[in-house]
Amino acid sequence: MLSEFLLAEMTRLGTQDALPLHRQLYEALRRAMLDGKLAAGERLPSSRDLAQDLDLSRNTVVAAINQLSVEGYLASRVGSGTYVNDHVPRVNHRAARGAPGQVPHLQAARLSQRGDALAHRFSAQSLEVQPFTPGIADFSAFPLALWQRLQNKHWRMTYPDMLDYNTSGGYAPLRRAIADYLRVFRSVQLDADQVIVTTGTQQSLELCARLLADHGDTVWVEDPAYWGAMKAFIATGLTVHPVATDDEGIHPREADDAQPPKLIYVTPSHQYPTGAVMTLARRQQLLATARQHGAWVLEDDYDSEYRFSGPPISSLEGLDADGRVLYMGTFSKVLYPGLKLGYLVVPKGLIEAFRQAHYDLHRPGHMPTQAALAEFIEMGHFASSLRRARQTYAERRQCLLEALRPVLGDGPDAPRISGAEQGLHLCLRLPARTDDQAIAHRLAQQGLIVRPLSAYCLRRTDLRGLVIGYGYATLGEIARCGPMVTAAVQRALPG
């Protein structure tokens, strides 16, 4: 009966909109869920059975199921198949479409398909900032008085141009300061005019996705993945293809080549969220794969400023011989989030197109702030802020590692730490049968928010753990909250 519904929907869609087959099936399955033909929690027939019933190739079925999983309609469970997710809203779609209007919940249902994905997928359940929230820096140490003095100086010097939009990819002295920093500390090969000052990684990613890929083009992302990047790719209409990622970084297999990428998005120096460092061998392999596919590589070097142990990791961009890596970073994790300044380094051949589109789409402004930041960097305040912060975070990291020690083990399946060498979070890896979402839920009831690793997984079903940020946690908070985490983990460990 399901397959009849799907066939009917696909025929209708094929006639009306001439969508490709995998999109027709995607859409038909989606309708089946929204109309309640496939209920929350229900198990989907296997891809093999679906392919046979619908007379489709297995690849077509897998592509549709992949996209629905990425968008959160479906979830896989180890060894037991694919299920309709619990949070899929059941909407009488046709009725909602037929009678647009007044009733609030109908209005909410009138979001477009992408609007629905943007408003409801890959969003934190709680935006509250807590000791262990990952991705948050401690900006209480930010030198506010100094910053205010610098801002005032540049406001006093402000000539009309500084109040206007900027057309040159950012304030020139700031672009120079960023280029100097990246050349020395991150081995990025660049001139200042390759730097585009953006409002942060989100804007950098969208600019790349829009200028270098078309709607429906495929982007490879690491699985597990950074939510913010997922949002950017959904917003720009890309087809997300998850590529499994292990302790050496992203690891494309032959099967992945069947979904050739236009873009490959990676976090090589500190994989988000596992914290894996991409090995040199994998970096070279990735660049070769990108060359073979004619793909662009987007390198998000989001917290490379904080490295605590192990050898320094250079950028992937530094290994790139043919100008296919676009490198991006942000000041929000280092200074304060609301500053809204980040950077994107583009190959020389793309400078003009990126500058023009950036101007037309975003109308960059806030030039006095850019000028203040340029001076902040030039005068060495950025370096000394980093030094101080590194010291603070190193202590917090150490404290957290000690707090978690009681729960760690030596066995191949025992809890272990990954990704603590760098950045502002680490990952407490748990055995594959642990219910990490239940642990996070229990801790939330006790008032403590940690993120389950499985919530970052797109297609993988084998990863369990807790992603724990320590950027915002004081030593006292870590000492108090750490034992809450270990207790919850102990209780939940299988066997």
Place this chain on the structure above:
Amino acid sequence: MLSEFLLAEMTRLGTQDALPLHRQLYEALRRAMLDGKLAAGERLPSSRDLAQDLDLSRNTVVAAINQLSVEGYLASRVGSGTYVNDHVPRVNHRAARGAPGQVPHLQAARLSQRGDALAHRFSAQSLEVQPFTPGIADFSAFPLALWQRLQNKHWRMTYPDMLDYNTSGGYAPLRRAIADYLRVFRSVQLDADQVIVTTGTQQSLELCARLLADHGDTVWVEDPAYWGAMKAFIATGLTVHPVATDDEGIHPREADDAQPPKLIYVTPSHQYPTGAVMTLARRQQLLATARQHGAWVLEDDYDSEYRFSGPPISSLEGLDADGRVLYMGTFSKVLYPGLKLGYLVVPKGLIEAFRQAHYDLHRPGHMPTQAALAEFIEMGHFASSLRRARQTYAERRQCLLEALRPVLGDGPDAPRISGAEQGLHLCLRLPARTDDQAIAHRLAQQGLIVRPLSAYCLRRTDLRGLVIGYGYATLGEIARCGPMVTAAVQRALPG
């Protein structure tokens, strides 16, 4: 021979990507131009002939030609058909795709299709700001010292939350101040929590397009149209359907209903660029049309702060009984562009979805600036700034009107002024056979930039004129540059 090439390409595309027919034809025509099969300046066969040769419906052919015109590949000339535009780049597409890499012009060619449109279409040829550049305000009178004092005050009071991202759609006192202003001066019906503080109209438009429409959905735009909005719609993958606009505003006909809109974008109080005020009858008709199609209306009230003559015009939103109008405005035209603060008013049922997606996609920041602006408005500085500016602009407007008077006439086909009742630009309308681009070109050679009205047209071929901004021009500059314009117009007038 052309039709053979098109048929072969369409067959290939139909097999590979299963695109709808009009998209196949669009793509085949695009390739024909890029490969040089259709040369710049060459005349396209009529839509009737193409339909017959390719065995397609005339509607399919018209849809493809429309899209290519909107994206600037084709241009229509009155009474003589459709031509390939001069600026279409001839690229050996296949070669560029086969050998990605090093050579700069090949890299440039590796922009995606949408990247190409974003980087090269609807962009000003020169970003230089000059006396008559439209869309520019004079921010030399902006009270810098006062503004700096307010900013300092809020930086001193800054508690950590103010340095972080904002999750509630903007700083609450700013949202209240905006709501109070809009309720009183623009007759917008709203509560403060319906206000989303954005970085400006571009961000407001993209948010609406992404949350309320899917890729390929149709947006109706006024013809002629605002370039910035075109960019936002191209960037978000919408199909742009131009609707002819006359002196009473947008005027949808029966033929337009064949392209049912998901969104309708309008500038009712001062049509950009003609300056037409949408009449009450047209407003009611537009809301009825939107209701009939279940479409959302995006009202861009971009320069409503400056009204010089005629009755005050309320917002379209104020007439809306069923919550389908999203209203937007910006502070950049009133205070200074680099401030990067605008607002979007959403119906109550959409508040949560818009706040969440706005946070996830844009991570709004700059809270101390938002706080300073809230106080700037509350303390009456905004109102007094507006009063002073209105006085200044009224004088400039008068001066420009006098400078242009020598060229105006009384006949039905004589040069006339439109849109001078409001805003910071007016439109000098010229007879349909005038070459307004040649006038603009001649003035550019003399060092003066004005924009030809025909450059804003999407499908219309009958509009000629000059769009002249006076927001940034001093009285002296107007007195000096005005006669340059009238001289160039006199020389170019037909007959």
